[in-house]
Amino acid sequence: MRRSSLYMIITASVLVICFCALLMMIFDYHGAREEAGAAYIERGAIDTGAANLVSAIYLNYRLFDTLFELLVFSVAVLGVRFYLAEQRGSEEEVARIPESQVIRTAADLLFPPILLLGIYLVLFGHLSPGGGFGGGTVAGTGLLLCAVALGADVVARRFHEAALERFEWEILLAILLLVLIPVLLGRLPFTDLLPRGRLGSLASGGSILIYNALIGIKVFIGTWVVIYSFVRHRGEI
Amino acid sequence: MMVALLPLVHFGFAALSLAWGRVTRELILLSLVFDAVLVGLLSAGLSQGKPLVIVLGGWEKGIGIELAADRFSLGLTILVLLLGGAVVAYLWHERLRPYFFMLLHLLLGSVYTLVFARDLFNIYVTLELLTLVSFLLVGYERKPYQIWASLKYLLLASLGLGIYLLGVAIIYYHTGTLNLGLVAARLAAEQGTPWVLLASSLLVTGVAVKSGIFIFSLWLPAAHSSATPAVSALLSGLVIKMGVVVLFRLTSAFSLSLPLLVLGALTGLLGVIYAIFTYDLKRMLAFHTLSQIGYITLGIGIGSEIGIAGSLEYIVGHGLFKGLLFLAAGVAVQTAGEGDIPGLIARRAKIPVSARVALLVGTLGIIGVPPLAGFCGKSLLSAGVQSPVIQTVLILISLGTVASFAKLIPLFRIERGPSSTWPVKLAFVILGLPIVLFLPLARLLVPAAQLSLSLHVLPFVKSLLAVGGGFLLYRLLSRRPFHLPQRIFRLEEAILVILSGFFLIYLLSVLG
Amino acid sequence: MGAINGVTIAIVLFGIGLLGLILRRDLVIKLLALGLVNGSTILCLVSLNARVDGVAPIVHSQASAPYVDPLPHALVLSAIVINFAILALALVFVMLLVERYHTTDSQRIEHEIEGERIP
Numbered sequence: 001m002r003r004s005s006l007y008m009i010i011t012a013s014v015l016v017i018c019f020c021a022l023l024m025m026i027f028d029y030h031g032a033r034e035e036a037g038a039a040y041i042e043r044g045a046i047d048t049g050a051a052n053l054v055s056a057i058y059l060n061y062r063l064f065d066t067l068f069e070l071l072v073f074s075v076a077v078l079g080v081r082f083y084l085a086e087q088r089g090s091e092e093e094v095a096r097i098p099e100s101q102v103i104r105t106a107a108d109l110l111f112p113p114i115l116l117l118g119i120y121l122v123l124f125g126h127l128s129p130g131g132g133f134g135g136g137t138v139a140g141t142g143l144l145l146c147a148v149a150l151g152a153d154v155v156a157r158r159f160h161e162a163a164l165e166r167f168e169w170e171i172l173l174a175i176l177l178l179v180l181i182p183v184l185l186g187r188l189p190f191t192d193l194l195p196r197g198r199l200g201s202l203a204s205g206g207s208i209l210i211y212n213a214l215i216g217i218k219v220f221i222g223t224w225v226v227i228y229s230f231v232r233h234r235g236e237i
Numbered sequence: 238m239m240v241a242l243l244p245l246v247h248f249g250f251a252a253l254s255l256a257w258g259r260v261t262r263e264l265i266l267l268s269l270v271f272d273a274v275l276v277g278l279l280s281a282g283l284s285q286g287k288p289l290v291i292v293l294g295g296w297e298k299g300i301g302i303e304l305a306a307d308r309f310s311l312g313l314t315i316l317v318l319l320l321g322g323a324v325v326a327y328l329w330h331e332r333l334r335p336y337f338f339m340l341l342h343l344l345l346g347s348v349y350t351l352v353f354a355r356d357l358f359n360i361y362v363t364l365e366l367l368t369l370v371s372f373l374l375v376g377y378e379r380k381p382y383q384i385w386a387s388l389k390y391l392l393l394a395s396l397g398l399g400i401y402l403l404g405v406a407i408i409y410y411h412t413g414t415l416n417l418g419l420v421a422a423r424l425a426a427e428q429g430t431p432w433v434l435l436a437s438s439l440l441v442t443g444v445a446v447k448s449g450i451f452i453f454s455l456w457l458p459a460a461h462s463s464a465t466p467a468v469s470a471l472l473s474g475l476v477i478k479m480g481v482v483v484l485f486r487l488t489s490a491f492s493l494s495l496p497l498l499v500l501g502a503l504t505g506l507l508g509v510i511y512a513i514f515t516y517d518l519k520r521m522l523a524f525h526t527l528s529q530i531g532y533i534t535l536g537i538g539i540g541s542e543i544g545i546a547g548s549l550e551y552i553v554g555h556g557l558f559k560g561l562l563f564l565a566a567g568v569a570v571q572t573a574g575e576g577d578i579p580g581l582i583a584r585r586a587k588i589p590v591s592a593r594v595a596l597l598v599g600t601l602g603i604i605g606v607p608p609l610a611g612f613c614g615k616s617l618l619s620a621g622v623q624s625p626v627i628q629t630v631l632i633l634i635s636l637g638t639v640a641s642f643a644k645l646i647p648l649f650r651i652e653r654g655p656s657s658t659w660p661v662k663l664a665f666v667i668l669g670l671p672i673v674l675f676l677p678l679a680r681l682l683v684p685a686a687q688l689s690l691s692l693h694v695l696p697f698v699k700s701l702l703a704v705g706g707g708f709l710l711y712r713l714l715s716r717r718p719f720h721l722p723q724r725i726f727r728l729e730e731a732i733l734v735i736l737s738g739f740f741l742i743y744l745l746s747v748l749g
Numbered sequence: 750m751g752a753i754n755g756v757t758i759a760i761v762l763f764g765i766g767l768l769g770l771i772l773r774r775d776l777v778i779k780l781l782a783l784g785l786v787n788g789s790t791i792l793c794l795v796s797l798n799a800r801v802d803g804v805a806p807i808v809h810s811q812a813s814a815p816y817v818d819p820l821p822h823a824l825v826l827s828a829i830v831i832n833f834a835i836l837a838l839a840l841v842f843v844m845l846l847v848e849r850y851h852t853t854d855s856q857r858i859e860h861e862i863e864g865e866r867i868p
Contacts, residue, residue: 015733015736015737016768018740019764022743023760027407027432028411028431029410031754032798032800033818037820039300040819041806041816041819045808047296052806054819054822057822060294061294064359065358065362066826067248068366069362069830069831071248072369072830073834075369075370075373076369076833079838128807129805129807131826172252173256180249233844358824369835369838381865384842385859385862388846391835391839392779402790402794403763406797410797410798728855729772
């Protein structure tokens with residue numbers, strides 16, 4: 001690896017060190033603030049019915065940000081597929097890991113619990129840490145485990161047959177409608193589609209459950225699409 | 238409520254465009270009509286004079302996300318409508334995949350959100366979406382130079398927004414809120430403390446990367462000149478303005494006048510200097526965007542009502558003529574087969590007449606010939622300026638603008654030529670007409686009292702003098718081609734320049 | 750400088766990532782450095798109001814310890830997804846470039862592109 005010129009190294013180091021030093025000296029950070037987040041802590045559970053205050057924030061108070069984040073995610077998945085689907089890609093099948101009884105057995109044993117864990121994280125996102133994003137990613141990487149065991153193309157074919165790729169943006173549309181329709185009807189609160197219920201039980205938290213479920217499915221599909229695109233069209237130097 | 242509806246509708250249309258791939262063009266037309274209706278309702282709602290504020294979800298400001306529409310944002314939505322309509326017309330006959338239209342809808346939706354945004358983190362997320370969408374649009378045709386330009390853009394923008402997020406962290410830690418209005422209130426007591434200056438410098442640096450300020454937006458010439466003409470028109474005319482709009486919103490919470498004035502002056506001057514000595518048409522237009530952003534930033538830095546009104550007029554005006562110029566340049570380069578200005582001049586017989594007329598109108602606008610769009614904006618800006626230094630800078634930028642566009646003159650001889658298709662002509666008219674008949678538009682944007690300030694004899698004379706002076710300058714300079722440093726546009730050097738720029742802003746904040 | 754806490758470490762990591770982004774020529778390493786930069790911002794946000802005696806912001810009836818501020822965690826969720834999207838798309842573009850120019854060296858690629866296109 002050739003080195004950058006000396007002047008670049010010196011200038012860069014000087015600038016970066018000054019930047020970090022300036023930040024550290026002036027941030028004026030002295031530990032946690034006492035009343036940090038007090039408004040959310042006091043009212044969060046009462047307002048939204050969800051025990052997990054972080055879920056309450058990003059799926060209720062600040063749902064708009066989460067909407068943008070979902071759009072970013074969708075754009076990323078679509079972009080990856082758009083660019084890589086047209087590459088020549090490896091002509092031969094994705095190379096399989098040599099047939100190994102250990103891997104197949106392990107995958108057989110592990111995949112159901114992983115999927116279950118993902119579903120649990122999604123469904124209980126309003127009661128304990130987790131939520132749609134975490135649960136969806138767990139389930140998506142469970143699929144990756146399947147791909148390692150069975151071969152990526154086998155999994156992709158099954159996936160395609162279930163028409164899951166198109167399902168993804170339909171879910172996006174559903175989420176958008178969930179957000180949009182209350183606004184159209186003139187009511188700003190857009191998170192009350194389900195009852196608030198008793199704090200701490202599964203049936204609580206308003207529509208946070210719906211959102212978590214939809215996001216979970218979406219992230220699950222999206223993660224697999226991205227992983228498979230990279231595996232299939234991995235290109236060469 | 239309309240305020241929230243505008244972006245959401247576009248996101249809905251984005252998803253729909255993917256679903257019904259066959260009617261994407263009709264869908265986007267429909268969405269623009271819808272927008273026009275909503276904007277009309279919005280302006281009716283604003284006529285009482287107070288800004289319309291909603292907090293999404295019905296919570297209070299400190300807890301939910303706030304969107305607010307004021308007169309400034311109304312002016313911007315008019316620009317979005319016009320530019321959107323023109324781009325749709327321009328692209329009517331092109332074969333584009335539904336994916337492209339989805340990206341367009343997302344772009345429009347994010348722009349609408351930024352026009353109304355008042356929440357620091359909401360701005361971050363929207364800017365990231367806008368970055369990704371622009372990045373994908375620039376690289377749509379997959380040519381290598383486009384891919385490299387957009388990759389540079391993504392890396393630099395992502396770095397910039399990371400710096401922005403650090404600033405948000407500092408602000409949140411000390412004030413406990415992300416809402417700009419509340420931050421302004423809580424900071425009122427503490428202006429001048431080191432962390433306020435540091436945080437504001439970080440925020441400004443981050444946004445400046447996306448705003449087209451010269452030191453920070455070194456990705457711009459490559460990215461805007463490599464993209465397809467419609468995309469360049471949207472990026473230069475609309476997307477880059479959103480960065481400046483965010484800077485304007487930030488000024489309500491932090492005192493940023495000195496940094497903005499200096500940055501505006503630097504951008505304006507450096508942009509025209511590079512533009513004068515660039516002979517590739519699209520690249521020159523991109524450098525021009527940088528320098529006109531300098532104008533707008535100066536207006537915002539001045540901070541007075543007249544300055545802000547001038548900036549708004551110039552944002553709309555520049556969006557119109559830069560959009561028109563890019564679209565016309567696209568047609569010209571396509572038909573002549575050549576991107577260099579001398580080459581275009583040699584082959585001008587191949588360029589459609591409408592494109593050449595459009596280039597002429599756009600050039601007249603950007604030069605500031607009265608009573609077109611550019612003149613109104615520039616005269617209002619100069620009317621709002623007290624200090625002679627800034628006046629001189631404004632005049633210098635005008636001279637440079639004229640000088641850099643003077644090399645297009647041989648293109649404007651209206652001879653016979655092929656004609657372009659009717660949607661393209663429609664696009665030119667949609668943008669060109671408001672440029673020429675800018676005064677009625679200006680009356681919508683700016684209160685009448687301020688408008689009349691700009692319509693005296695003195696500004697007329699000044700602008701004509703500027704035009705004349707610019708021609709002389711061009712004559713002088715055209716004899717000696719000058720090679721300006723191009724190294725700063727490389728990736729690594731650009732990052733170093735951004736870091737130095739941050740220190741510059743911090744220093745200016747401390748001094749100011 | 751204050752004690753060693755999350756924010757200080759985040760700033761140091763930010764600097765390291767920044768240096769990597771500038772000084773390393775390999776495009777893939779630049780992407781990793783960018784990931785580090787964004788990750789350090791996330792670390793800074795998370796450790797903003799972290800406290801040793803705090804408890805995760807999940808409301809139980811027996812609230813013994815003070816709850817940690819939940820807002821930065823919500824912000825970080827969005828930031829992580831956005832960073833994933835950026836890295837994925839940047840990686841795709843790097844792959845396209847590498848396939849075309851047969852090298853991952855950013856300076857070589859820039860050189861070749863400038864050569865192809867007359868400025």
